Amino acid sequence: MAPALIPPDVRSRLQGLRLDARRAMGGKGIGAHRSRSRGAGLEFSQYRAYEPGDEPRQIDWKLYARSDRFFVREAERESPLTVWLLLDASASMAQPDRAHPARRRMDAAKGIAACVAELALRQGDRFGMIGLREDGLQLLPPSHGPRGRDRLWLALHALEAQGGFPQDGRLGAAWERIAAQDLVVLLSDGFDDGAVALAERLAAAGREVLFVQVLTTDERDFPFDGGHLFRDPETGETLPGDGRAMRNDYLQRFAEAQRALDARLDAAGIVHARHVLDEPLDQPLRQLFAPPERT
Missing domain, CATH: 3.40.50.410 (von Willebrand factor, type A domain)
Known part of the structure; x- marks a missing residue:
């Protein structure tokens, strides 16, 4: 063996040590790292302009009605x-x-x-x-x-x-x-x-x-x-x-x-x-x- x-x-x-990175990380799933992801998330972060490939459900339609422009809600989520x-x-x-x-x-x-x-x-x-x-x-x-x-x-x-x-x-x-x-x-x-x-x-x-x-x-x-x-x-x-x-x-x-x-x-x-x-x-x-x- x-x-x-x-x-x-x-x-x-090793207890008490934690892997961490200085920059925000993107990814899928739930992990131990805060990231700014494109898609539905756990906590609202900011608006950004719509880009091809974004899901329609991410669009803020109320903001669209006021501005006549597409914006999506970007969220922070826990990401591996x-x-x-x-x-x-x-x-x-x-x-x-x-x-x-x-x-x-x-x-x-x-x-x-x-x-x-x-x-x-x-x-x-x-x-x-x-x-x-x-x-x-x-x-x-x-x-x-x-x-x-x-x-x-x-x-x-x-x-x-x-x-x-x-x-x-x-x-x-x-x-x-x-x-x-x-x-x-x-x-x-x-x-x-x-x-x-x-x-x-x-x-x-x-x-x-x-x-x-x-x-x-x-x-x-x-x-x-x-x-x-x-x-x-x-x-x-x-x-x-x-x-x-x-x-x-x-x-x-x-x-x-x-x-x-x-x-x-x-x-x-x-x-x-x-x-x-x-x-x-x-x-x-x-x-x-x-x-x-x-x-």
Whole structure:
């Protein structure tokens, strides 16, 4: 039996977290998100000019009698959200912690994705997944409910990190599937420019994008002493060096790179959080989805 993606203590702490998007969402059905929908709704919002395709029952005939123009009543309604979980599945995501070899970056990304899906499930929202790998995208169309969660868990367990990040030509399925009103949660180590560029492109196209960077403790702390051979898991390139002699320079460069990434995401309007493998899986979700504290 495959191990649970969400530890029991993390599952209990998901209570009180709520998926939410900054923009009004459109959709069909009853869900947990307020949206301005065209059609009969739950609460009157405003009038707007009639457009071809509007239902005649939406027309305000009394207003027509006074103005000799067609207006429809636009309402706000509770509408489900579609959440897309985009997982960087390039080889660097298989990186383990040196002190804990069984703890891989990809495992944490899968666990965080499962947590987001659990929040969506509780709210009646839909959730789908795209595994991003250079040999092709692994697509799970959006669904909802316990059966949808089971399918997602199977897809997450089957997803393996290997190769490089896909080139633009292979990302067509993402553009075709992700609608303007959908919420995108992209999980990556943030080291490949392609993943960051994808987030920027989706945001520029009007998608709501959240970026979760997943790091190992080795990358954060650089706990290497003596001679060591550093290897890039995607290119195979190696760099020999003395860990102790390299530490200060590495930590300075790493901090600069993190500040540059934060600035790039901020400039694109992308809300982001960072997760290190020795932290609880729900820690980045609390940054993204915890309700604001009341003063």
